[in-house]
Amino acid sequence: MTIEEKMEHFKNVSLDNASAKSNDILTAYKQSLDEQFEKHKETALLESKSVESAKLNAVRLEVKRELSKVQAEVRRTVTLHQNKLKSQIFSAVVEKLNAYKKTEEYKKELISQINKISSDFNDTTVEFYIDSSDESLLSDLQSHTGADIKISTVPFIGGCKAIISDKNMLVDNSFKTKLAEEQEKFTISI
Structure with missing residues (x-):
């Protein structure tokens, strides 16, 4: 090559x-x-x-x-x-x-409440109070129950309240309190 x-x-x-x-x-x-x-x-x-x-x-x-x-x-x-x-x-x-409150049944209910509280606490002094709107019932309630009943200065729609001073107690049968209790419990379900 x-x-x-x-x-x-x-x-x-x-x-x-x-x-x-x-x-x-x-x-x-x-x-x-x-x-x-x-x-x-x-x-x-x-x-x-x-x-x-x-x-x-x-x-x-x-x-x-x-x-x-x-x-x-x-x-x-x-x-x-x-x-x-x-x-x-x-x-x-x-x-x-x-x-x-305008019915006779209401007056009977107040008399019944006052008599029951009086009998439950008959050994102590009880002061009863009714609402100012029930002032027209005062003399009838006192004559039927013999209790010392006063007109409350604080409105509570109706019913009665009782103060037992010796026992430091309040018995509250007022419509305002009962209504408030029911409103608290009341619920609307859907």
Whole structure:
């Protein structure tokens, strides 16, 4: 082989070798880029799912907040209506009590209450009080019971109160107290 042939052969071998190495480097580089691309796709997909999940959670939270607001408003409205209805009911009860106070049964009830308290505490001094609106019944009540009955300066709708000083006791059969007790217990169910 001549030098020129050798040079040509060396050139061809060198070019083939360089071309093979270049192809290997390009293949490795392409494979590396493909791997990076796949990792980037996975990361982007995970981030996308994470962002989607965060947005979904934010929407759920907002829906819950709005629902809570609506529920609170409904509860407030229901409570307002219940209180209004309760007030109307007890206003009607007071009207009925005022009508009852004009009957003979009311006077009999007062006499019965005073006699019962007098018999329960017959060994002590008992001061009885009736409401100022019942002043017209005072003489009848005193004559039927023989008790010391006074007109209260504090209005209590009707009924009677008794103070037993020796025992430091108050017997409260007033309509105002009974009405307050019933209002406390009264509930409206839906």
